[in-house]
Amino acid sequence: MNTASKLSLAVVTLLAIGASSAQAQSATISATATVLTPLTLTGAAPLAFGSVYPGVAKTIAPGDATSGRFTFAGAAAAQVSFNFPSNPVNLTGAGTLPIGTYTGLHNTTNTTTGATAFTPGVTAVLANLSGTGALFLFIGATVSPTPTQTAGAYTGTITLNAVYTGS
Amino acid sequence: MHRARLTLLVGLGVALAATPGAARAQTVVGVQNLAFGTVIPGVPVTIAPTDAVRAGQYRITGLFLATVTVTFTLPTAMNRVGGGASIPLTFLNTSGQWDPAVGATTTFNPNSPYTAFVWLGTTLVSLGGRASPAPSQLGGSYTSNIIMTVIIN
Numbered sequence: 001m002n003t004a005s006k007l008s009l010a011v012v013t014l015l016a017i018g019a020s021s022a023q024a025q026s027a028t029i030s031a032t033a034t035v036l037t038p039l040t041l042t043g044a045a046p047l048a049f050g051s052v053y054p055g056v057a058k059t060i061a062p063g064d065a066t067s068g069r070f071t072f073a074g075a076a077a078a079q080v081s082f083n084f085p086s087n088p089v090n091l092t093g094a095g096t097l098p099i100g101t102y103t104g105l106h107n108t109t110n111t112t113t114g115a116t117a118f119t120p121g122v123t124a125v126l127a128n129l130s131g132t133g134a135l136f137l138f139i140g141a142t143v144s145p146t147p148t149q150t151a152g153a154y155t156g157t158i159t160l161n162a163v164y165t166g167s
Numbered sequence: 168m169h170r171a172r173l174t175l176l177v178g179l180g181v182a183l184a185a186t187p188g189a190a191r192a193q194t195v196v197g198v199q200n201l202a203f204g205t206v207i208p209g210v211p212v213t214i215a216p217t218d219a220v221r222a223g224q225y226r227i228t229g230l231f232l233a234t235v236t237v238t239f240t241l242p243t244a245m246n247r248v249g250g251g252a253s254i255p256l257t258f259l260n261t262s263g264q265w266d267p268a269v270g271a272t273t274t275f276n277p278n279s280p281y282t283a284f285v286w287l288g289t290t291l292v293s294l295g296g297r298a299s300p301a302p303s304q305l306g307g308s309y310t311s312n313i314i315m316t317v318i319i320n
Contacts, residue, residue: 026316029197029223031245031256033298037306038208078207163302166210 011064036135045069047139052097055147061140062105063112068139070160071110076133082162084120091143093154100142110136126165134143193229195317201296203245206254209302216264216274216293223294225315230285234320237292238280239263245298245309252305257297264293 047068052058060067072080084102091097107115108130118125120139129135139158201223203212214221227235244253263277268288275281277294292315 020192020320022318023193024193024318025193025198026314027195027225028312029200029225029294031201031203031223031242031296031298031311031313033203033206033212033245033254033300033309035208035247035300035304035306035309038303043257107214108198138247164207164210166207 036078036164037073037076039072039074039080039162039164041160041162042071042073043046043070043158044136045067047141047158049143052143052145052149054145054149055076055099057142057144059140059142062103062115062117062138064140068137068158070134070137070139072129072133072137072162074129074133074135074164076131078133079126079128079165080135080162081124081165082137082160083122083124084158085122085161086159087159089156089158090116091154091156093152094150094152097149097154098144098155100144103140105138107136107138108134110134112138126145193227193319194315195225195227195315196226197224197315198226199224200312201294203298206298206300206304208300208304208306211297211299213259213297214295214311215294216275217261218295222264223296223313225291225292225294227285227292228288230290230319231287232285233283234284236280236282236318237265238316238318239277239294240312240314240316241277242311242313245311247305248308252307252309254301254304254309255299256311257299259295259297262295262297264295266291266293290306 047060048066049058049060090099093097097160102120103110104120106113106118106127127135202221203214206212216222218264241258244256246253258277260276261274263275263281264272265275265283266272267285267290269286
């Protein structure tokens with residue numbers, strides 16, 4: 001074997017030795033997340049028409065004392081989407097008492113001053129919670145008793161759905 | 168000149184033998200967490216491995232002409248610090264990214280072992296994932312560990 005062949009063999013051998021073993025190494029990272037406060041809805045006050053006369057429509061405005069109220073509690077400044085999936089709701093009792101179009105206001109404080117108008121219904125409305133995670137809805141409507149409306153108490157359920165949008 | 172070339176060849180051989188994949192000082196380190204950030208209850212969040220800010224990252228250094236296989240120990244959920252809740256965590260078949268110093272960046276499935284050849288230099292391995300908080304998810308901080316094991320052949 002000449003010198004060149006010996007040297008070449010040495011190179012190959014050295015490479016083979018160096019590459020012959022295997023080893024394992026590990027490293028760890030974390031998956032992390034911070035979950036915001038879940039969204040909480042509360043029916044704070046009923047939409048109360050009080051006494052109505054047969055044949056005389058009666059309107060409760062969102063800013064009236066007996067308007068319906070909902071409150072939201074959740075993550076600060078988070079955007080929510082809400083709607084009223086079953087509106088319009090007619091009242092029932094000793095018959096049916098029809099309600100016309102609903103009206104609404106929403107605000108980040110518990111007042112109608114400076115509130116934003118919206119139309120309660122199946123169409124989703126977007127709004128942002130306040131810096132403390134609050135939102136207030138004020139609901140009004142017009143009830144239209146017929147001239148022959150049967151006397152008695154009438155009630156209906158107004159359902160509000162809401163979710164975070166993630167924005 | 169012939170002897171000089173042979174000497175150079177031997178020298179190169181010795182140098183390579185002293186620094187092949189298994190013998191060099193390789194390091195595998197986690198350099199960045201997989202950070203979902205602020206999560207809204209009921210709103211799933213997906214992070215791509217190409218997300219330079221939020222994707223998890225590992226760095227492999229010290230390899231030279233080595234075939235390596237990476238495997239992950241992937242959690243199925245992140246657990247709430249203090250207990251009481253967890254968030255389901257899933258990894259898509261495109262949640263892994265292999266970014267070598269030499270060669271093309273490729274996407275891989277971190278749910279299975281991934282094998283690649285490393286010429287030299289630093290390889291960055293990135294990991295995305297998907298967190299699916301429930302609508303009633305309890306607020307707080309959530310975390311879990313993700314282990315990457317590198318077998319150097």
